Amino acid sequence: MKARRLLVLAVLAVTLAAAGGLARGSGRGAGEPSAAAGGQGVTAANVAAAPGAERPGGCTVIDRRINLYAVELPKDPITNQVRLGYGLTPESASYPGPLIEMIEGQCFAITLYNQVPAATLEALRSTANPNHPLGVSLHTHGVKYTQKSDGTVHSNSFVPPGGSYTYIWYAQPRNTNTGAQGTAGYWWYHDHVVGGPHGTAGMRTGLFGGVVVRRQGDPRPDRTYVLAFGDRQTINLRRSSEADTCDEANPVPGPTCVVAKVGEKVEFLVIGMGDDMHTFHVHGHSWADTRTGVVDGTGALANSVPIIDNKTVGPGDTFGARVIAGESVGPGHWMLHCHMQFHSDLGMSTTFHVLDENGAMTAHAGHAPGNPVQAAPAGGGQAPAAHGNHG
Ligand SMILES: [Cu+2]
Known part of the structure; x- marks a missing residue:
């Protein structure tokens, strides 16, 4: 208790x-x-x-x-x-x-x-x-x-x-x-x-x-982002720059701003919506292909769990992918996209913005240096509507 x-x-x-x-x-x-x-x-x-x-x-x-x-x-x-x-x-x-x-x-x-x-x-x-x-x-x-x-x-x-x-x-x-x-x-x-x-x-x-x-005892993430891969090469019904509207000076987590601080545990809930097949791929990060997106334990079963960085999502499918933002690879602007090439070419792509430990957003290569920003607070992204407190 x-x-x-x-x-x-x-x-x-x-x-x-x-x-x-x-x-x-x-x-x-x-x-x-x-x-x-x-x-x-x-x-x-x-x-x-x-x-x-x-x-x-x-x-x-x-x-x-x-x-x-x-x-x-x-x-x-x-x-x-x-x-x-x-x-x-x-x-x-x-x-x-x-x-x-x-x-x-x-x-x-x-x-x-x-x-x-x-x-x-x-x-x-x-x-x-x-x-x-x-x-x-x-x-x-x-x-x-x-x-x-x-x-x-x-x-x-x-x-x-x-x-x-x-x-x-x-x-x-x-x-x-x-x-x-x-x-x-x-x-x-x-x-x-x-x-x-x-x-x-x-x-x-x-x-x-x-x-x-x-399940009781499941590891909890710091943030959850819901990403619906849908028709007309859309992520959450948007394409290209519309799918990534992060303000470099003040990135506010939301449906069109996927942002986390380095080291945070980030959970992606991927949804297949509409009529097309897609694949979910994120650069620089990988996850365990398990129910929770993480490997639990150290035994033979845990050692046999596949680690993946690309997963197929068909209409009605859902899965979770749990990554540690910037782990080993550092902060930066990591592409997140469908790997069906004509989909990504037509704009089925957004960005996983990983801030440094001070919460500063690194500039895109070739851009002016980004302004330091406040650390995005843990728990951003999609705050759960309700949870816990099972009475
Ligand atoms: Cu696709």
Whole structure:
């Protein structure tokens, strides 16, 4: 119990550090912390009052209640396409949406509010599905949920314009007695309703985000970045310089600014989205091809784990890659890209900016020297929406 209490305190500390770091930012950064992520000790009565709530077997306590808002964002500045996003508040909505982090054994109640205008949803509706209802939803991978939390039209678990609906996710733990494999892993959530019965238009316009389920005792990273490799050679729906908007004087971690200080443990949650195959490759860094992205232990099994720096990601796939920023190779501007050459040539590339130990950003070769900047605080990137404190 003591160890668990320490873990909870450590998790809380990381969350607070992340909150401090992101508060410096523009407010559009993913994982903008919010009081909405609090609200522990939700009673059964509270949850039962929200439409849609129904618990999967084994979920005896709601550990955390989260409000999530689906909103329309400004159009893409390059393509002028409609953009939607999920946020812990309407103001902080982004694509990808906030990272949702769970620990095995936890059960979350997530209430989704649909604030996307009906006219926008109508314009996104596929002409092949003229009678498809207007709405948004929250569909997830990896964790346990009942039909009522499927986030689909046929199960009537979607949210019409102006409405709300509560989804319940259970990070079922591994149980060697029953054979349950557990739910620890790297997953994603997304809309399954906008445009048609598969939510294709919802994902294409920005309704997606990452889910991490950790097992008790899993090593924790200092930062997590969610990177969705998608259609039209995009990373998080952006290409080339749009996918890397780091301000050299003040890099603010977020969906378009992948930054860490040398020595920090950085976790990438990679998502395959859309119709194409991709590969995830980062220069100067490698990771263990395991469930957590790190090697645990020193035995024969640990010694046989492959270390890789390039991994295939197909539609719907997700995995985690854990690296130590700049370890042995130093700070710098490390390319991070799809290794299908025509994809990278067309802009499926961004940069992993590794700051030095003082938090200074090294200049790109050929550029003027960068200004020293404040150390990006640990826990930046995507701050978990909620985690720890399994009650
Ligand atoms: Cu690709």
